[in-house]
Amino acid sequence: MSLFTFSSELKVIAAVALVFGAVELGIRGIEADLSIDMKHIHAIPSIVESLDRQPAPHMVFLGNSLTRVSIQPEAIEEVWPTAPSMARIYPDDTTLLDWHYVYQRYLGKVKSGPNLIVVSFVRSQLDDSQELHIDRLGSHFAGFQFARELFEHDVHKLGDRMEFMLAGVFRTMANRERVQYRVLASIPGYKELADAVNYRVRAKASETASPSRGPFYTRLHRFLSTVRTRGDKVLFVAIPLPRPYKVAPELRDTIRRGGGDLIDMQGAEPFTGQDFPDGYHLSEAAAPRFSRALGRAMARNEFTQAALYGHVEH
Numbered sequence: 001m002s003l004f005t006f007s008s009e010l011k012v013i014a015a016v017a018l019v020f021g022a023v024e025l026g027i028r029g030i031e032a033d034l035s036i037d038m039k040h041i042h043a044i045p046s047i048v049e050s051l052d053r054q055p056a057p058h059m060v061f062l063g064n065s066l067t068r069v070s071i072q073p074e075a076i077e078e079v080w081p082t083a084p085s086m087a088r089i090y091p092d093d094t095t096l097l098d099w100h101y102v103y104q105r106y107l108g109k110v111k112s113g114p115n116l117i118v119v120s121f122v123r124s125q126l127d128d129s130q131e132l133h134i135d136r137l138g139s140h141f142a143g144f145q146f147a148r149e150l151f152e153h154d155v156h157k158l159g160d161r162m163e164f165m166l167a168g169v170f171r172t173m174a175n176r177e178r179v180q181y182r183v184l185a186s187i188p189g190y191k192e193l194a195d196a197v198n199y200r201v202r203a204k205a206s207e208t209a210s211p212s213r214g215p216f217y218t219r220l221h222r223f224l225s226t227v228r229t230r231g232d233k234v235l236f237v238a239i240p241l242p243r244p245y246k247v248a249p250e251l252r253d254t255i256r257r258g259g260g261d262l263i264d265m266q267g268a269e270p271f272t273g274q275d276f277p278d279g280y281h282l283s284e285a286a287a288p289r290f291s292r293a294l295g296r297a298m299a300r301n302e303f304t305q306a307a308l309y310g311h312v313e314h
Helices: 003-033 036-052 065-070 073-079 096-105 134-141 144-152 158-169 174-183 190-208 218-229 249-257 286-300 302-307
Strands: 056-060 087-088 116-120 233-238 261-264
Touching: 003 190, 036 056, 036 174, 065 087, 065 116, 065 286, 087 218, 087 261, 096 116, 096 134, 096 144, 096 218, 116 302, 134 158, 134 286, 144 158, 158 190, 218 249, 233 302, 249 261, 261 286
Parallel strands: 056 087, 056 116, 116 233, 233 261
Antiparallel strands: none
């Protein structure tokens, strides 16, 4: 290799490093403003701190955009006068494993109790078939603090482990999909088309999942064990969708054996297709109706009352 060629390569590498460094600094400066979701993720520590300053008992709604849209604490308080102090944590497009690490990293630190974690879900979001979000696990949910557990139980491929580590160090890596989406979202009609396509893909995947393998709940078992060890309780809430779905008996059994409880809120309100304008989330008018129905259901639920107050209120 000639001295000229070696020098040219060094210049290219240096230029790439400078560009990457500039992009990394830029991403770090605007990360919280990349999306409403990112702003919420950055706010999780302050949400938990604020809840910890409120009187016990505490109840945290943990989920994804379905929780953000469908569960409204103010509507719950309308029908549940003795409702506890409440907070919501709802990173978009998350499932059980994400919630497992969010709980450990943030919610498990709430000092005063008792605490009830209300996990809202649909379809198969609680079983082991859900895709891992390696970048967000590395950057925001698990982080290096829980890397050992994650590598032992959840992430086994070398490439995925490298992605996890890179996302934990570089914001550019952690947010590449969000940056890409933000650019594409500037195209007229892209967001609406993407939402519709994503919904159809999720629905198709759920319908065509192989029944012979059956659902497995090793992640759920770990989550329940972690929460139980820390002295909290978990209530799972099945959220309605335009088309009803079955809550597997194995799921109910796993939750019961793990010390939790489940309320199936499908059919609690007479929703129609018009109440789901995007085919997935409840409308602004339907969400308060659902929240009030959920508030009444939790106020009557013996597990919820015992978890919060140590007894069943009448």
